[in-house]
Amino acid sequence: MKTLIKNGMIVTSSDRYEADILVENGKVVLIGDSIKDAASEVVDAKGMYVLPGMVDQHTHVESPFGGTITAPWHTESVAAALGGTTTIVDFALQSRGESLRAGVEQWKQRAAGRSAIDYGFHIGVTDLRQEVIEEIPALVEEGVSTLKLFMAYKGDLMVEDATLYQTLDRAKSVGALVMVHAENGAIIDLLQKKCLENGQTEPYYHAVSRPIEVETEATSRAISIAEVVGAPLFIVHVSGEGPAQRIREARAKGLPVFAETCPHYLLLTEEELKRPGFEGAKFVCSPPLREEKHHDALWKALQDDTLQSIGSDHCAFSFKGQKELGKDDFTKIPNGGNGIEHRFSLLYTYGVAEGRLSLEKSVELLATNPAKVMGLYPEKGTIAVGCDADLLIFDPEAESTIQFETSHQGIDYDMFEGFPLKGRVKDVFLRGKQIVKDGAYIGSLGDGRYQKRKPYGLCYK
Numbered sequence: 267m268k269t270l271i272k273n274g275m276i277v278t279s280s281d282r283y284e285a286d287i288l289v290e291n292g293k294v295v296l297i298g299d300s301i302k303d304a305a306s307e308v309v310d311a312k313g314m315y316v317l318p319g320m321v322d323q324h325t326h327v328e329s330p331f332g333g334t335i336t337a338p339w340h341t342e343s344v345a346a347a348l349g350g351t352t353t354i355v356d357f358a359l360q361s362r363g364e365s366l367r368a369g370v371e372q373w374k375q376r377a378a379g380r381s382a383i384d385y386g387f388h389i390g391v392t393d394l395r396q397e398v399i400e401e402i403p404a405l406v407e408e409g410v411s412t413l414k415l416f417m418a419y420k421g422d423l424m425v426e427d428a429t430l431y432q433t434l435d436r437a438k439s440v441g442a443l444v445m446v447h448a449e450n451g452a453i454i455d456l457l458q459k460k461c462l463e464n465g466q467t468e469p470y471y472h473a474v475s476r477p478i479e480v481e482t483e484a485t486s487r488a489i490s491i492a493e494v495v496g497a498p499l500f501i502v503h504v505s506g507e508g509p510a511q512r513i514r515e516a517r518a519k520g521l522p523v524f525a526e527t528c529p530h531y532l533l534l535t536e537e538e539l540k541r542p543g544f545e546g547a548k549f550v551c552s553p554p555l556r557e558e559k560h561h562d563a564l565w566k567a568l569q570d571d572t573l574q575s576i577g578s579d580h581c582a583f584s585f586k587g588q589k590e591l592g593k594d595d596f597t598k599i600p601n602g603g604n605g606i607e608h609r610f611s612l613l614y615t616y617g618v619a620e621g622r623l624s625l626e627k628s629v630e631l632l633a634t635n636p637a638k639v640m641g642l643y644p645e646k647g648t649i650a651v652g653c654d655a656d657l658l659i660f661d662p663e664a665e666s667t668i669q670f671e672t673s674h675q676g677i678d679y680d681m682f683e684g685f686p687l688k689g690r691v692k693d694v695f696l697r698g699k700q701i702v703k704d705g706a707y708i709g710s711l712g713d714g715r716y717q718k719r720k721p722y723g724l725c726y727k
C-alpha cells in the first residue's frame with residue numbers, strides 16, 4: 267500500500283519546505299516536488315503543515331498509583347492519536363519484592379492489542395537489590411533503556427541516595443539513562459504531617475507541603491550524584507525556576523543533564539488548587555503547580571535549551587471515586603493530571619501562535635528530542651527518507667476550545683477545560699496507516715507496536 271501526501275508544508279526541527287511525501291510499507295520512501303505515483307492513495311495537504319508524529323516520553327497509562335489505577339490503554343492511546351501523538355514511552359513500575367522484568371512484562375501484557383499508537387516502556391525502580399541491579403543489562407537488550415527513580419514518596423516509592431548512585435553506576439555501564447523524580451521526600455513527609463496536625467487537609471496544602479525549594483534541592487542533589495558517578499541524568503517534570511536554574515548551571519559546566527517540563531507547569535497555577543468543593547483535587551499532581559512567575563522561567567528554559575523536551579506526564583484519574591479518595595486528607599489524593607491528548611495543540615497555541623517558540627522548536631521539543639533522548643531516533647521524531655511514516659497533518663487555521671465533553675481521555679474532567687486552541691490535528695498516519703481522518707479516529711486498537719529502544723540516544727553526543 268502506497269500513500270502520497272501532496273502539497274503540504276513539511277516542518278521538522280530543522281527545516282520548513284513545501285514538498286510531496288511518498289509512503290510505502292510504513293516508511294517514507296521519497297520526498298520531492300510533484301511526485302507522481304499512479305498506485306498511491308493521494309492525500310492533499312495544501313495549506314496544511316505536515317509534521318512528524320509527536321513522541322510523548324512521559325505517560326502513566328493503566329498504572330496502579332496512589333492506591334488506584336490510571337485511565338486505560340484503549341481510551342488514552344486513542345486520545346493520544348487524536349492529538350497527533352504516535353509514540354509514547356510509558357512508565358512500567360517494579361512492585362516491591364518483584365523483579366524489574368516482571369514490571370515490564372505486566373505493562374507489555376496490558377498494552378498488547380489495546381494500543382492505537384506505538385509504545386515503549388521505562389522501568390520505575392522501587393526496590394533495588396543486588397539481583398535487581400544485575401537485571402539492568404538484560405532490560406537494555408530488550409529495549410528498556412531508561413530507568414526512573416523517585417526521590418519523593420517516602421515509605422513507598424522513594425529511594426535512598428545510595429540506591430540512586432548504584433543505579434546510575436550500573437546503568438552507565440550499559441548505556442541506560444536514569445530519570446529522576448526530584449523532590450526531597452523526607453522534607454515533604456515532615457511538612458505533610460505538620461499540615462495535617464494543624465487540620466490543613468484541603469487540596470491546596472498539597473502545594474504548601476511541597477514548596478519549590480524541595481524540588482530545587484533534590485534536583486541539585488541528583489545532579490551532584492550523577493556527576494560523582496560520571497553518568498548522564500534526565501530530570502522529569504521540572505516545575506519552575508529554581509530547578510531549571512540548577513539544570514542550566516549543570517549544562518553550562520558540560521554535564522550530560524537532560525530535562526523536561528510539562529504543559530500544566532507552563533499554563534496552570536497553584537491557584538487552581540483553591541477551587542471550592544474539593545475541585546482543587548483535580549489539579550493535584552507532583553511536583554505541584556506553582557505561582558504564575560514560574561511560567562516565564564520555564565518558557566525561557568525551553569528557549570535557551572535548559573529543557574530539551576515537553577512530556578505530558580499524563581497520569582489521569584477521575585474526580586469521582588479516585589480524586590475523592592483524598593476528600594478528608596490531601597495526602598490521599600492520587601497525584602496526577604491529564605495531557606496526552608492536547609499536548610501538541612496547547613504548545614502550538616500558547617508556544618507557537620503566541621510567539622514564544624517557532625514551529626520548528628516545538629517539533630524539536632515534542633517529537634525530535636524525545637525520540638533522540640529515548641533512543642527512538644531516527645525511526646521516530648523526524649521526517650526523512652527511511653524513517654517510519656508517522657505523520658501528522660495539521661490545519662493551522664482551525665480554532666476550538668478544550669471541553670471535557672469533546673475530549674477522549676477516559677476520565678470525568680479535563681485540567682485544561684475552557685482553554686481556547688488554535689489549529690487542529692486533521693490527519694494522523696502511524697507507520698503509513700491512516701489512524702485519524704479529518705479529526706476522527708479510524709484506526710484499530712492493536713495498531714500500536716512495542717518499540718525496542720536503543721541505549722542513550724542524544725546522550726551519546
Ligand code: DUC
Nearest residue numbers: 447552579581601602
Ligand atoms: N510523578 C510522575 O512522574 N507522575 C505522576 C505522579 C508523580 O509523582
Ligand code: ZN
Nearest residue numbers: 447502503552
Ligand atoms: Zn514523578
Ligand code: ZN
Nearest residue numbers: 324326579581
Ligand atoms: Zn509521571
